[in-house]
Amino acid sequence: MNSAAWQVYLMRVINGEESGLGARLILIGLSGLELIYWMLSRFQFWITRRHGLPVPVVSVGNITAGGTGKTPTVIWLVKFLKAAGFHPAILTRGYGGTYEKEGFIFSHLNVENLSAAQTGDEPFLLAKLLPDTLIAVGRERYQNAVKVLALDSTVDLFVLDDGFQHWKLARDLDIVLIDGSKPFSNRHLLPRGFLREPLSSLKRAGIILLTRTVKLSESDKNNLISELMTIHPQAFISTIAEETSELIPLTGFATGDYESRVILAVDFLKGRKVSAITGIGNPRQFLASLENMGAEVGYFKAYPDHYHWEEAEITDLFKGLAESGFKELIITAKDGVKLEPWTDSLHHYGLNCYILSLDFKVSDESVIQRVKDIARKQAIEN
Numbered sequence: 555m556n557s558a559a560w561q562v563y564l565m566r567v568i569n570g571e572e573s574g575l576g577a578r579l580i581l582i583g584l585s586g587l588e589l590i591y592w593m594l595s596r597f598q599f600w601i602t603r604r605h606g607l608p609v610p611v612v613s614v615g616n617i618t619a620g621g622t623g624k625t626p627t628v629i630w631l632v633k634f635l636k637a638a639g640f641h642p643a644i645l646t647r648g649y650g651g652t653y654e655k656e657g658f659i660f661s662h663l664n665v666e667n668l669s670a671a672q673t674g675d676e677p678f679l680l681a682k683l684l685p686d687t688l689i690a691v692g693r694e695r696y697q698n699a700v701k702v703l704a705l706d707s708t709v710d711l712f713v714l715d716d717g718f719q720h721w722k723l724a725r726d727l728d729i730v731l732i733d734g735s736k737p738f739s740n741r742h743l744l745p746r747g748f749l750r751e752p753l754s755s756l757k758r759a760g761i762i763l764l765t766r767t768v769k770l771s772e773s774d775k776n777n778l779i780s781e782l783m784t785i786h787p788q789a790f791i792s793t794i795a796e797e798t799s800e801l802i803p804l805t806g807f808a809t810g811d812y813e814s815r816v817i818l819a820v821d822f823l824k825g826r827k828v829s830a831i832t833g834i835g836n837p838r839q840f841l842a843s844l845e846n847m848g849a850e851v852g853y854f855k856a857y858p859d860h861y862h863w864e865e866a867e868i869t870d871l872f873k874g875l876a877e878s879g880f881k882e883l884i885i886t887a888k889d890g891v892k893l894e895p896w897t898d899s900l901h902h903y904g905l906n907c908y909i910l911s912l913d914f915k916v917s918d919e920s921v922i923q924r925v926k927d928i929a930r931k932q933a934i935e936n
Contacts (some may be wrong), residue, residue, distance in 0.1 A: 568747065569740065571766070581746070588746035595743075595751065602848060604724040605696040609703070610711045610928055611645075611725040615718025617755060618739060619748045621732040621835025621859070623765040625676050625888065626914040627794065628715050631729075632684050634916075641708045644684075645723070646715035647700055648674030648691035649808060650860045657692030661685075670891040675850075675860055676715065678891045681811070696723045700709050709927050718758075719750055727928040730759040733836070734767035734793075737778055752919075757786045760928075761921055764793045765914070766839055792918035797911075798859035804907040805897050807890050824848030829875050830884040833861030833892075840886055843910065853880060861892075868896055883907045 567571045567580050576592040614631060616622040620623075628644065635642045638690035648654045651674035660677075662667060662685045670678040677691045688706055690698035699712055714723060718730055732738075736920065739748040762782055767775055782791050801819045806812030818904050844851050853875065857863075863871075875883060883905050885893060890909045900907050916922065 557831065584746040588686050588743045592743050597719055600749060602721040605722060606724040607699050607712065610931060611714055612727045612928060613717030613722060613725045614727065614729045615716050616731045617718065617749060617751055618749055619744060622733045623914060624731060625679065626718055627731060628713055629683055630914045631713055631917065632687060635711060635929060636840060638926060640711050641712050642711045643688040643690065643702050643709045644680060644713050644715055645690050645695040647693055648677045648679050650674055651691060653691045654693060657698050659688060659690045661688050662897060671862060675888050675891060679887055695720060726931065727760045728758055729761045729763060731763050732764050733846040734764045734770045734775065734778065753785055759786060759789050761790045761924060767793050783863060790921050790924050792916065792921045795915045795917065797913040797915065800911040801908040802911055804893060804909060820847045826850065827852045828882040828884050829853035829880040830887050831856035832857045832886050833859060834886055835859045836886050850868055863892065869899055872899055872903040872905055876905060881906060882899055884910055886910060
C-alpha cells in the first residue's frame with residue numbers, strides 16, 4: 555500500500571468506515587496517542603506566557619483541523635474594519651513558506667517580487683485581495699506585531715489569522731469558526747479525530763460563527779447552536795452567509811486586471827462539463843459548490859492542503875485534461891496564487907482557468923457590534 559492509499563485508508567478508519575482487526579488495532583493505537591496529545595496540549599496551554607500589545611487583537615481560528623473558512627472570514631473582517639474607519643494589519647504564520655521561520659512584512663505593493671512559496675499560500679492571497687494592508691508572516695506573531703507598529707504608527711488593530719491555538723499572543727477577542735456540515739467530526743482529539751482542542755476550550759471564544767450551513771436542516775442547526783450554548787452560554791453565536799457567485803479568470807487575477815472580466819458563476823457553470831482541482835483543507839465543499847451550481851464535474855482531483863505543484867506534474871495534468879476534451883478548469887483562489895506561473899501553459903493546451911470566488915458576510919448586528927466594541931476598547935495590558 556503506497557502512502558496515498560494508506561492515507562485514504564487511515565481516514566476511513568478514523569471516520570468509522572472500516573472494520574476488522576486491523577482497523578480496531580489502529581484505533582486502539584490512535585486512542586493512546588490522543589491521550590498523549592491531550593496531556594501535552596493542556597500542559598503547553600497552561601505554561602505558555604502570553605504577551606499583550608498596545609492595540610486590540612482579534613483572532614480568527616477554529617477548533618478542528620482542516621478548512622472551516624478562516625481566510626474568507628479574515629478578508630471579510632479586515633474589509634469591515636477598514637470600512638468602519640480602523641487600520642488593521644494581519645498576523646499570520648505563513649505555513650510552509652520560506653519566511654515562516656525568519657518572519658517578513660509585506661503588502662500588495664510587494665507581491666510582484668514574491669511568490670506563495672515564500673510567504674505561504676494564504677498570506678499571498680490576502681495581500682492580493684486586501685490592498686494597503688500590512689501582512690506580517692512568521693511563527694513569532696508577537697515580535698512581528700511589534701515590528702509592524704514600529705513600521706506603521708497608523709495600525710490600530712491586529713487580526714490574528716488561525717490564532718485560537720496561538721497562545722503566546724494575548725487577544726481581546728477570539729472568533730471561532732465551526733463547519734456546520736461536520737462540526738466536530740468524530741468528537742475525538744488529534745490524531746484519533748480532528749479536534750485540535752477539547753470542546754470545553756470553546757469557553758475562550760467571544761464569538762462562534764457557523765460556516766457551510768446551506769445544506770444543514772433547521773433542526774440540525776438549532777441542535778448545534780443549543781450544544782454550543784450549553785458549552786459557552788455567554789458566547790455570541792451566529793452564522794456566516796456564503797456567496798460563491800463569480801468566476802475570475804486566472805490570467806486577470808494574476809495581473810490584478812480582472813474586475814471587468816468576472817463571470818456570473820451559476821449562468822456559466824449550469825450544465826457545463828468542467829474539470830476542477832484543488833489543494834485546500836476541505837476539498838469536498840469546493841466540489842459540492844460546483845455541483846450545486848449545476849456544473850457537470852467530469853474530472854476532480856483533491857491534493858493535500860498547501861500543495862505546491864511541480865512544473866512537469868502540472869504540465870502533464872494540463873495535457874491530459876486537453877486530450878480528454880476539457881476546455882475549462884475551475885480552482886479556488888488559494889490554488890490560483892500557486893498556478894499563476896503556468897498561465898502560458900494553460901493557453902498552450904487550450905484551457906480556460908477560472909477561480910471560483912468565495913465571499914463571506916456576517917449580518918448579525920450583535921456580532922458586528924461586538925467586533926466594533928472590541929476594536930474601540932483599550933488593548934489587554936502587558
